[in-house]
Amino acid sequence: MSIDPTPAKVIQPLDVDYDAIRSSNPHRMVHGVEARLIRLRQQAINLWTALQAYRTSSGIRAVMAKLKEHRALASGGKRVKKLVSVEGRSHWRLFIPANTSHLHVPFLKGELNRLVPHSKGGHELAVVFLSVTKKCPLKCEHCFEWHNLNQKEVIGPEDINRMIENLQSIGATNIAFTGGEPMLRVREMAESIRRYKSKSQFWILTSGFNFTATNAAELRSAGAHGVVVSIDHYDPLAHDQFRGSRGSFRDAINAVKHALDKGFLTAISTCVTRDNANREYIDEFMNMARSLGVGFVQWIEPKAVGHYAMQDVILKPEHQVVLEEALLDYTYAEAFKNHPLVIYHEYYQRKLGCFASGNKMVYVDTDGDLMSCPFCHRKGGSLLSDDFRQSLENLRSTGCSDYAPVIG
Template sequence: KVLAQKRGGNVYTCFLPPLPSKAGVKDLGRKLMRKLFKMTVPSTCTLSVTYACQAKCVHCSASLNMAKKAKELTTEEYKRVLDQAIELGVVNITLTGGEPLLRKDIFELIRHVNPDEANCMMFSNGEYLTEENCEKLAEAGLFSVMVSIDSYDPKVHDEYRRIPGLFDKAIKGIERAKKAGILVGISTYATREEYYDGSLEKILELGKNIGVHEIVVFDPVPTGKLMGKIDMILRNEEKEEIAKLTNEYRLKEGYPGVITQAWINGPKGSGCFAGNEQFYMTSYGDICPCDFTPLSFGNVKEDSLETIWNRMLSHPAYSSKCNHCRMQDMEFRGKYIDTIPEDATFPYPIYSQSCVLNA
């Protein structure tokens, strides 16, 4: 369904350009190349612009990468990556962290993305979505922002993120971003417990009540601070139930759009985007399949983005599309995650393994 009108076209999701628009037409061409010529052209690059963050989330997926002794990329290095990503065919630039608004040149980076080529969106915990920042984000050309809301209950949300009062600040930030003309969504998680106790439905209702355009519902992935918690992985039947529930809400009149990882990576879904539709870059330039997968295929300080992308596609684990989340797959984890040395620095370089396996 149409979520909004922006840049002369209909917005069907906060993650892709409107149709018709120049970037939207580019995306249609990208999809045609994938279908007719079997070319794996990515739609999305997720860039961590900083690991600085005022929150101390108990479920932080970026925590493993924070221990690396390295400098974050400079403004010019990020701009080169943005240019290379767009040349590669990307139509959605997603800025994440950490908290992106803690990076001083964030507005300059957003401004560097040509809206005729790609959307620029951002994930944020919402605390720094002040009126001034929202106006600057809109002026710089930010297409959309996804604000993390872990629970409909302010107390639970604040406990997860270790910041008293953050829930209320996030809600106010959402209101300010909307007022500035930025598309706004909620990013949340659907655990087994939250599905069965009705908490997920309450977050979906919250999204409607505060007027967000879209809600993205991730399901638990054992990574970051939760790396060893494989018991939290949803069963296929649970994913189907969550996908059915969220689809019912998506179709309801007056409700936000809903994107659900449980559907994308579920038995009837479209399959995993990692290393196929998207890639992730750490704040230090390491390129990984997604922000949940702590495996590096190279660094942009040493190789071009195209070289690293092709290296990823040639690896046995990513040479074909996968119909489920690899980080939720015990065989994949046993082969590539559980074998990582205990003293290793993350993300772990896997491209040396690729050379051996493809020899």
């Protein structure tokens, strides 16, 4: 497949009926009595898992107190009143396995261990972002891998498999393939997913490029769990300009359709710049996401790395206030009960500290090197190395330079 990485200087609009590109299998938002019953079941699973992990009433009380503390800091003690239903599976967070999944309890034990240590196992990592290619046909304005794009590949299929094996040896609930554009390695991803799907949930993080109905079917058949599609504006031309590629909006919403059609847990990820950090834009974007049928939308703040390096792009406090108020509305307000749930990592980082740096999450770059996250470009050792565990411990001890440590 040939790739022209150079976008036209002026992006021209396409003559496409975008409103006609919709899935007949949208996610269903669950609320009311049904959501309360699901939550009661989850509370019972939480309690049973805590009993298995701690065995004593004092240990259970300690971890429940920590959970309450986290909830109070993050949301004032409020509980999310809606869930996302995907083919009978219920989700209230993007990277938390459904409570019917065999990965749910290992994930929970890992979460509990981070709050109050125990010796009963569990996954060390909740999410790993694994970059599998340097290649990409787009030139996105905010790309954090800008200086590595379309360079010579370093890792091959066997390297990818070895990294997955190393991650699964310590427990990694979610492994998300990214890049570059991971859909350029769809065959290799499908083979790896088919081989390792029993121990992790596998995700594809894509611009929509090459996410055809055929490729979606192959990945789903292999056992892939979820898809996150990047869409950076509700206006097709504005999105194409931001992504540096004519037709990228068409590809993105087609990817959402194909992912929903095949039964993937499907989300949209969007970079909210200063120009867009206003309530009118947010509401319009969320209405688009609802019409597309996804259950989750992830908001990401721009960072001064990659193509944005040395640029004044960080959101100001007044922009953050707009997003935080919108987050609370879309999470708790009755008026938005049928809109997607919002994932806004920076909000939780400001409240609770950084969850990356090998704590809950880690990023692996296109050389196979461990990094704290996609926006912290400090290499911490190779995941391909025999001593990758020590490299991971070094990342944890170094921590994040932007956010305080997670409370514990």
